[in-house]
Amino acid sequence: MLNPKYVREHQDLVREKLANRGVKGEEVDQYIDLDQKRRTQIKQVEDLKNQKNQITDQIRQKTTTNEQRQKLITEVKGLNQQIKKLEKIVAELEEKFRYIAIRLPNLPDDSIPVGPNEDSNVEIRKWGTIPTFDFEPQAHWDLGDDLQMLDFDRAAKISGARFVFYKNAGARLERAVYNFMLDLHTKEQGYQEVLPPYLVTGNTMFGTGQFPKFKEDVYTVEATGMTLIPTAEVPLTNYYSQEILDEKQLPVYLTALTPCFRSEAGSAGRDTRGLIRMHQFNKVEMVKYVKPENSYQELEKLTLDAQEVLKRLGLAHHVIVLSTGDTGFSSAKTYDVEVWMPYQHTYREISSCSNCLDFQARRAMIRYRKADGTVAYVHTLNGSGLAVGRTVAAIMENYQQADGSIKIPEALVPYMDGVKVITRNDQLAAATKAHHLK
Numbered sequence: 001m002l003n004p005k006y007v008r009e010h011q012d013l014v015r016e017k018l019a020n021r022g023v024k025g026e027e028v029d030q031y032i033d034l035d036q037k038r039r040t041q042i043k044q045v046e047d048l049k050n051q052k053n054q055i056t057d058q059i060r061q062k063t064t065t066n067e068q069r070q071k072l073i074t075e076v077k078g079l080n081q082q083i084k085k086l087e088k089i090v091a092e093l094e095e096k097f098r099y100i101a102i103r104l105p106n107l108p109d110d111s112i113p114v115g116p117n118e119d120s121n122v123e124i125r126k127w128g129t130i131p132t133f134d135f136e137p138q139a140h141w142d143l144g145d146d147l148q149m150l151d152f153d154r155a156a157k158i159s160g161a162r163f164v165f166y167k168n169a170g171a172r173l174e175r176a177v178y179n180f181m182l183d184l185h186t187k188e189q190g191y192q193e194v195l196p197p198y199l200v201t202g203n204t205m206f207g208t209g210q211f212p213k214f215k216e217d218v219y220t221v222e223a224t225g226m227t228l229i230p231t232a233e234v235p236l237t238n239y240y241s242q243e244i245l246d247e248k249q250l251p252v253y254l255t256a257l258t259p260c261f262r263s264e265a266g267s268a269g270r271d272t273r274g275l276i277r278m279h280q281f282n283k284v285e286m287v288k289y290v291k292p293e294n295s296y297q298e299l300e301k302l303t304l305d306a307q308e309v310l311k312r313l314g315l316a317h318h319v320i321v322l323s324t325g326d327t328g329f330s331s332a333k334t335y336d337v338e339v340w341m342p343y344q345h346t347y348r349e350i351s352s353c354s355n356c357l358d359f360q361a362r363r364a365m366i367r368y369r370k371a372d373g374t375v376a377y378v379h380t381l382n383g384s385g386l387a388v389g390r391t392v393a394a395i396m397e398n399y400q401q402a403d404g405s406i407k408i409p410e411a412l413v414p415y416m417d418g419v420k421v422i423t424r425n426d427q428l429a430a431a432t433k434a435h436h437l438k
Helices: 004-009 011-019 025-060 066-101 140-146 152-159 168-187 202-208 233-237 292-313 359-364 388-398 410-416 424-437
Strands: 122-127 219-221 226-228 243-246 252-261 280-290 317-321 333-341 346-355 366-369 375-377 379-387
Touching: 004 011, 004 025, 011 025, 025 066, 122 292, 140 388, 168 252, 168 280, 168 292, 168 379, 168 388, 168 410, 202 226, 202 233, 202 359, 233 252, 233 280, 233 379, 280 292, 280 388, 292 317, 292 333, 292 346, 292 379, 292 388, 292 410, 317 346, 333 388, 346 388, 359 366, 359 379, 379 388
Parallel strands: 243 366
Antiparallel strands: 122 317, 219 226, 252 280, 280 379, 317 333, 333 346, 346 379, 366 375
């Protein structure tokens, strides 16, 4: 959530920044009006309580006569009635204020481009050489079918559209990719590996900003009211919810491999084939808890950590900074890393790296105690390191060969037990061997 004190002190700036994110000025005005009203009523309640305490002290004094004491007791009863009435008004104002407060997005950083949508995003750097082929490159779903690596049809039979069975070398490649990512993040980049729960409470979803605004985008288990995680960002960011860290603990870097579950509401007709937009997919997530003065430096490092995965896999990519209209609800600034996909002849998002400042920390109550004893909110960051299925798809398309086989990036060969090329004959042999072993 936004800092109410900052909003009060920078009303025009907040209106401007939120307008750039599509928030109507009336919503900000209502927020400010309700904030002022509730604070006024709270002040009145506090004044009445102070007055009541003073009278109570008089009642307890030995010098107070019985007649004076009875008058004071009557006065206290009247104050109690006033306090009760005002506290009801405060509760109503708090509820109205909170309704708006939890639905306002984060303020965009001054450094990001102003624009209504993804068309306003700006490329900031490129890496690698876009591959050229002396044959017509195939889509990863066709390669996966021909090499018996991916089976979308049987997945649709049992689960519906946008699910997949990974098979044979496909399953092996997926496992190799995420093990490589986890090793890189933990052994070289300083992240602690975590295996979190996949089911979380509504309060946990609220902490990272998914609830209440994006309830339609997730899968909720009706019997329990719990939600399947849409990303490991949710449990990782809430790991220290309702806690006060010591300044010496910061920064904290966490990483996790989890499945992610998304309803993909509103994406009808988009990426209906392949591994790009699935209801269930694996992702390696990176989350940081940092001191406020370091958060933008940490965002740059986080993005470089995600890029390093692609660099070692030899996959051409670029980094873009998202515009105000395309930046996520909880983020103040986001870099998207997009990998080159030969069949579509374009870059596709494979990682989003965001600085949420204290926006999530205020919702989840994550703070730290400074050396001088004061308490402040941490800043939280998150980034994909990477979406595993999309990485597999990028490898398949970028490393395909004229005969339909797929080379394995050098960095993954040790994770594939030395296998350097996936061929149809090898896949058929593996399937035949598995059949005879039954």
